[in-house]
Amino acid sequence: MASPSPLMDELVEEVLLLLPPNTPASLVRAGLVCKRWCHLVSDPGFRRRFREFHRSLPATTLGFLCSYSPAEGGNTRFVPTPASPLRRANHRAFQADSRHGRILLHGYLASTVASGLVVWDPIADERIGLPRPPLFLDSLNAAVLCAAASAAPGASACDHTDCPFVVVLVGTRGDHVFSCVYSAAAAAWGEPASAPHSGCGMIRRTRSALVGAALYFVFLCGERILEYDLRTKATSVIALPRARTSLPFRLFGPVELTTMEDGWLGFARVEKSRLCLWSRQVENDAGWALSKSIDLEKVIPVQRPWTTRPYLVGSAAEGVGAVFLMPEDQLFMVDLRSGRATKVYGHPRTASLDMVVPYMNFFTPVLMKAPSTDGIPGLQERVP
Structure with a gap:
């Protein structure tokens, strides 16, 4: 038969x-x-x-990108979550960004050309090295996002699976702000644009925020942010409310940008022992308003008294509503909606963390091959 x-x-x-x-x-x-x-x-x-077919599935946090200070070698370590199928890896990069299922690794220092920009898709284990942009800057930052989201902000048609991407680069030189966009579809950088700014200083090495049709970056002074319009490619400077303390910036720490529950831009800042969350509404010209204040001494169970003030080192992806705080040598994630803190990591090297960026993506557990490090200078795979 x-x-x-x-x-x-x-x-x-x-x-x-x-x-x-x-x-x-x-x-x-x-x-x-x-x-x-x-x-x-x-x-x-x-x-x-x-x-x-399963559109109700949300993106899942599959790991964290931990960038260390130049004194510790300036490496960025990818640390997968316990349930993640991905593996640990070290990258010789001073900064990282992640959005729409991709990771952008920056291999630059201040006062140099932006070099070593690599876009990494951990699920597909694909890496694309970007050519050097036509800019020489005193300070810079960059963000990666889906090309469809940059062309039609707020559109949900793209599922961010094998979609083309763009990289937005912003920076300062002298008294001007510069911007430039890399298109994966064209495999090239566009023409740079520039605009004068009024003494805002350097761009800080921190995660950007995507709100509607704009990307937002933080200046090092901690008192202003830069808005980049994805449609017009124009830049503008927005002032932040002053901290409710007489302490100088170096003592009350930096700000971390986030998105609010209503979709508007927000930022978090540590003022004395409280985590203050501010929101901005543009339509009614209300400016900035303090929306929440969390007493960190009540939500973070660390030994008292603190020998170092809690320091903001990162924020979660758009719509998640969480920031990362580092008191002592421990890393906590604070949910901005509930005010609860969860310990993420604790290690002596944690004290040298500069930035933490979560990697989120939709994942189907196919039989994955081990990540390859061929052809990527400075990338060293480490098995946990």
């Missing part, structure tokens, strides 16, 4: 799409049935269809 004909790939995919998304092992077992099924569940097209 002849054996039955195998099902067509299209029919197998229709069956595999019905597997429950909250049971990751089911896809792994399906991939172990045979090589043919393994290729099906590992294909990027299947991942896209699986995500479209």
